[in-house]
Each structure stands twice: as structure tokens, then as C-alpha cells.
Amino acid sequence: MKFNLNLNPNFLNPEKLEKKSSRDGAGLGVLELGRKESKVVVVTTDVAGSTRANLFAKEFPQRFIQLGVAEQNAIGVCAGLAYQGLIPYYFVYSVFGIGRNWEPIRTLLAYPKNKVRIIASHAGLATGPDGATHQMTEDFALMRVLPNFTVISPADFQEAQKAVKAVVDLPGPVYLRLSRADFPVFTNEKTPFEVGKILELKSGQDLTIIATGSVVYNALLAAFELEKKKISARVLNCHTIKPLDTKAILKAARETKRLVVVEDHQKAAGLGGAVAELVSQHYPVPLLFLGIPDCFGESGKMEELYRLFGLDKEGIFQAVKDWFLKIKR
């Protein structure tokens, strides 16, 4: 068994890992970026504190724009800033930032290829106690269908910090998805991160688990449990939803013959949909989608909700094992 050694040395032991949210990583990342790149401007709509944009605001008040509770205007303002050569980072909650704003995003960012970065916290069931109104579980579907967009979903605090910096010079608009909850930081400063390039976390021959965002770590732990049952699962961290790393996914399809997609998102039209669109045309293999089954979430802790929806280590392990044993015959 091979696995990526550039992870936190304690990565198999969640109790020993520090717990931090990816929104914290993004807040820190944009602060560091702001020190190097004077074109970076931070925009927010009354969520500077909870999205961690306040770190940047404190150090660079001249490059911080507070627009109040008015998300549509924020997209237009960001477009205006980008037309003038600045690089706006818009810190917002996912459901308001893109759910309310899809058409302005389409017209003002995607169509003219404006370099705006939407840094969206509170995505997925990981939003937790706020409940279904705030748990954005349809964002991959909304954003990956837009031409010219890059869509990124970091796996933890460290990766979020890297991603915020890595997208600064990309040519078009970017959607970056973050989580509110604290969860184990299993990567470290040295773990590679390249936009559009899948990171293999663990090798395997029997099947491949393709995971993204806040469930990657659970998928990795589940894969080690599967190993104990003599099921060899490759694990891929697919942090870039668009452009999809088609090479790594088709390679996995050819080599392991079975793909599982795990995401804190509706099973429909998310990463699972993207993978299905790819392999069904080029190398059809059996697929299993683990995600949200066409329903809304509810209030609860992230861990409780992941248990309820089968997105914790146990749930992923059980579902993959049952599926594998069923289709192997």
C-alpha cells in the first residue's frame, strides 16, 4: 500500500490532528496574498467576521469594501473592480453569494471573463446548526455549468489557504467553496496543490474513491478500513471540480474499474455528475455516488449530519464495501 507522504504525520489519527475550518484557511490566505499583491481587494456583504475577511480588512482598510446585506450589488461591484484591473475576492456565504446571484454572476462575471474570486463559506451540510436554509448543497451544480468558471473545493484548512493564493492569476472568474465547521487538518504546508490536478492520497487496485472538500478526510479513513477487509481503494482528492482532471479520473477508471464519488453536495449534478459525464463517454465503469439524496439537510452538528447522510468514515466504509461486494460478482 502506498500513500502520499506529504500529509500530516498523524493523518491516520484524527484525535491527534488539529481541527480548523477551511474558512479560517481562506481568511489567512487572502491576508498573506494581500501583502504581496496590491491588486487584491476584498469585498464582503456583512459577513466579514464569519468568513474571516476581517483579517484582511484590519490590515488593508483601503482595499476592503463593506457593502452591507446586498449580495446582488456585490457581484456588480466586483465586476466593476475587475473591469478596472483589480482582483476582487468576494467573501460571502455560498447560498447567498451564488444562490441568490446566479444570473448576475453569469452575465457580469462568466460571460465577460471577469477575474473575480467568490470565496464562499458555509457550503454543504458542514454548515451544521444553522440548518437547511444556510447549508448550500447545490453549488457545484450551479457553478460548474457556467462557461469560463473555475470551481474549487479545498479539503481542509491548509488546502484552503493554498487555494486562495493559487487562484489569484487565473484568467477568468473563480468559485471557491469552504466549510464553516472545524474538522481535522490532515494535509500540511508541503502537501502539493495545483489547480486542476487531482492529488492521489492513497494507492489502490480494486476501486477508486474520488472525494472533494470536507469529506475527503472521511473517505481516506474509510479507505484504510476497507484495506482491513482486503478491499484496496485508491483515494483521490479532487479539489478542482472544474476544470476536471480528466486524465487522473480516466486512469483510475481504467486501472481500478470502479469509481465512487463522495461529496457534501446533492448526488445530482455535482462532482458525481461531472465524473459520470466523463467516464460514460470515454470509459464506462460502475459508479457509486455518496452525497445528499435529493433532499434538504437540517440543524445538527457536522459530525451528526455526516453520520445521518452516510458521509462519515463508517458510512462511506459500509456503503463502499456493500457496493463492491455486490458488483464484484
Add this chain to the structure above:
Amino acid sequence: MPNPYNYSIKELEKKANEIRQDLIKMLVAAGSGHSAGSLGMADIFAAFYFRLLNYKVENPLWPKRDRLILSNGHICPVRYVAMIHAGLIEKKYLLQLRKLGSPLQGHPHYLDIRALETSSGPLGEGLSQAVGMALAARIKGEELDYYIYCLMSDGEQQEGMTWEAAMAAGKYKLGNLIGIIDRNNIQIDGYTEEVMPLEPLKAKYEAFGWHVLEMNGHNFSDIIDQVEEAKAIQAKPVLIIAHTIPGKGVSFMERRYEWHGVPPGEGPSNLVAKQEQAKVALKELRTLGGAIEEGE
């Protein structure tokens, strides 16, 4: 830095008439497009491109140019024609509006023509972008280098996003931002005050922290005076309510909302038969409403 043409009022009146005639030809060739609002704004576009706006024909993206944002993208035909006359778009495209492969999209697209400044069409989105541009000018220390003009329709004042932007402009006291509303009182389904009343528009903008002026959008000396006054006010954003006549210059189109979204040849036929509409419109424009003998 002056306007490259700096026309006199007499020259502007002549230019606006030429723009109207070419606009009719453009819309007829396209077979679809918005007549009423385009004709109504011909004088204001002539005033901007041939007197008020600072820009360079040979360098349309000159960093210190005034920015002219068209929020209600559907009246782009009149902007295209004005830009063709000003030398910012090649003349060969005059009859290429809405044609496959043409840069003159049915609603304006920035990546096809950068001098348009933005892509637009969905209503209520221009003012936010103008606010963003004005904030960028402040951040970059360019606030005194140029003005940002945002042309809007009156109908799109019904969009919530417009008021979010108005609030932000008031908060940041954006002194180099000048909004202009084409107050022609019509929208596609009828008269604005019947579809969704906008008045008191002046008081609303004042309450949002703007200085508000009004002008006759067909009187060049008033247009120039009010825009110059707006430029002189630096303490807050300025809105100019431009009172215009939709369809201005073509008698059978004037003030009729039925002409909002159709070209000559497709409009209501109770006054002029469809097949005669373009011909009659051009004749009226050439002869200033029949006041002079037609030469041709």
C-alpha cells in the same frame, strides 16, 4: 483632455439626426431590436460621444478615458451607431446588428468590443458595476482622472439591485459617479406609472444620498449644462433625470410603448402600414418632420 470632436450645438443637432437615420437602417437590416428607447437616447449619445466624453479614438482603452456604462443594454443599437460615427466601431458593421459572427450582439458584449466597457442586457446591473469602477478609481488613486457615467432606463429602477447600488454609492460618496436615467415613462408592458410606479424618483435618490438634477434629454444646451454641473459636484454621486420622448424624431413612434422592443416594419400598423414604416421614418428624419422639402 477634451472630447475628440467638441461639436457645437448646431453640429450636435445635425449629428443626432444622422445617428437616428442610421439607427433606422440598422434596425431594419437586423429585423429585430429596440426602436423607441434607442431613438429617445440619440441626442444624449450624440452629446456624449461628440462633446462631453473624454476619450481617444485611436486608443479606446486609454486609462484616463471617461467610462460610459450602458446599463439598459437593449438600447445598444443607438450606442453602436454613435460609436460608428465616432470612429470607435468600424463602419462596415452598420448593417450587421444581430447577425451571426458580428460583434454587434443583440445585447452588448464587452469581449467583442472593449470600448463598450461592460456586457449588459439583464436590467438593473449597470449601476453596481459603475459603483465598482468608481471604487476602483479611488483605490487606484485615479479619482480625479475621469468620470464614470452610468446610463439607465427608468424601467430598471424597479430592480432591487439598482437600489442596493444606489445605497452603496451614497455610503461611499462617489463624487466621480454620474448616473443618468432615461425617463421616457415607458417599459415593455406599458407606462411605468401603471406597470409599477417609480415616482417620486428624485426624492428617492436624494434619500439615498445623491444630488439630483433634471434635464431635457433633447435639448443640447440643457444636456451640456446639466452634465457640466454634475461634474462640478464632488461631494456625492449625482443623478440626472433625463426627460426624453421614446421614439423621438419619428412621429408615429413617439410616446408609444408598443415601439419599445420592435424595429420599423414590425411595429403597430394603425398609423403607418408595416411595410411603409422604415420609409416614412427615414423621410421624416431627412426632412425634419416634413419641415423642409425632401431632396431625393
